[in-house]
Amino acid sequence: MSLKGRKILIGMTGGIACYKIPYLVRLLRKAGTDVRIVMTESATRFITPLTLETVSDNPVAVQMFPQHQYVSIQHIDLAVWPDLFLVAPATANFLGKAASGISDDLLTTVFCAVTKPVMIAPAMNPGMWGNQITQKNVACLREFGYRFIEPTEGDMACDEQGVGRLPEPEQLFEAVSAFFRKGAKKKLLTGRHVLVSAGPCREPVDPVRFLSNRSSGKMGYALARAALEIGAYTTLVSGPTGLIPPPGVTYVSVETTRQMYDAIKRRFGRTDILIMAAAPSDYRPVSVAAQKIKKQSTSWQLRLEPTTDILKTLSTRKKTGQVLVGFALETEAGEVNARKKLKDKKLDLIVLNSLRDESAAFDSDTNKVTLLAPGGRAERWPLMYKDEIAVKLLEKIARML
């Protein structure tokens, strides 16, 4: 669905990530939306209203009580105007005030008055994001039905690493587009927790080398997007892929199979649906060399040991009502081997990937899958885009709950 003609109010609070907003405004304007901006005083310390007025082509509102301009009920005008109110970046301070109903400036007053859908994109230092008070405020706002665009993980402006970054402008734009797109979609998984794993794992050999596989992660990322769109709280545990995590997911970046197992195990108890679309390694080197292994003229052997089978291990802790879905990729006797996995790992569904079709290869955007469930007949799906497969698969899984 087009964004053309939509009215979007952006609320900016005082975080370093304010610098990403002019570019977001340009993207929104290019897509035909009308954008207005309200800023806190702190936000104006990071970027000037002039820049935002120029890119939005609208006056920017900052003051609750403007001196030279009498605006009778500015906060109410702004609150009733938009189709969507996006607060980005949202500071820890804003989250605290919003969760407590404090309205001591124009932005928080608009937030209190608005009756239209609101999305909040927090951005802050990982310590501030991890703080239990911040998390309590986020949980409280979620409970009230506010939508969140989750902060991503990576390098921070403060030179730290961790979760707290504002997603890139393109990701924020995609979150806004997805909001209007999914307006019509059925929320089959509202309130459910879906955990998707994606991508390959890497098992280090020495400080510069690793063993890995050719999984691209595209199927897993498509599943995470589809789960979000039908209302699920979605966690994406991903190996290294280079793909951009869908805005709105709780993103956990891992590298080794052990890390993937730990990340999933920690969240398994509160997961309703686990979809293992990742390709963890079956083996890892017994020991990792501390220094780079030098090239030798003779052959040498690398000793490997099996890694933990994530699905098999977790299936022993499966609770009633939880749904476990696996993916299989076989180069021979596909259906026979997939059925064996289905049984051994006590899965509710297994999705067998095809390697036979050219358009269903590793890095492709399309795939051809066969679905196998205990006691059921094989369901062969035609070649489809991974996004389409993801939506159909999620709808099927939702019916299994």
Ligand SMILES: Cc1cc2nc3c(=O)[nH]c(=O)nc-3n(C[C@H](O)[C@H](O)[C@H](O)COP(=O)(O)O)c2cc1C
């Ligand atoms: C350089 C600098 C960067 C900051 N970045 C952030 C940030 O990213 N997130 C955040 O929550 N607070 C950040 N702060 C602190 C907020 O600006 C401060 O809490 C302020 O009171 C927020 O006001 P507001 O929520 O009304 O905009 C930063 C402060 C400074 C000086």
